[in-house]
Amino acid sequence: MSVEKDLYAILGASPTDSVQQLRHKYQKLALQCHPDRLGDVCDIVAETSRKMFLEIDAAWKILCEDETRKTYDQQRRARELKQDWPVDSVVSLEDMTWDQDELAYTYSCRCGGQFSFSEEELERRIDEEKTNESQHVVVCCDTCSLSLYVK
Incomplete structure (x- = not known):
């Protein structure tokens, strides 16, 4: 599972x-x-x-x-x-917004902050997670302690 x-x-x-x-x-x-x-x-x-x-x-x-x-x-x-952080939700990469100016994927947090990461960071995290046989990447909010899983 x-x-x-x-x-x-x-x-x-x-x-x-x-x-x-x-x-x-x-x-x-x-x-x-x-x-x-x-x-x-x-x-x-x-x-x-x-x-x-x-x-x-x-x-x-x-x-x-x-x-x-x-x-x-x-x-x-x-x-x-x-798991040492509170997970707010699970989203797919398609649910996130591509920010052309920042060259990063973003997703709004319920606190008003942003979950964001670059494409390069995403690839690095995916490679790390593959070694752990996980199917998600954890991304933290830039303002609060929440995080989300990106599938």
Whole structure:
């Protein structure tokens, strides 16, 4: 998963929940969106529910076993420690504006500042991120502490 989904959030749970609490939340959600329990619904609702069910089931399969849960918790914690800035959003490069005068891509921050970087800087960061097998580049705002992921 890129910018991984939190498996606990998928189940509406917390990392401190016991396996029994996780099972209860899983069962409740699974009953709500299980394809066999939907009855007559349109194809879009059925497909959305099927995807939700698969996501819930996958999260449960990882969190219900001690060993896989421990591994997931370690990976989750490592991601949290690696990220030392608040991420405001994820945008694609196409969402950004090319500033011909500055020769840079820009994107407005909610604080009124700008996220910006040159094409040369983008290429350098992409090369760095490829070695980390990441699919995004982190850019910081020029006025506040927020950052965003650029895909």
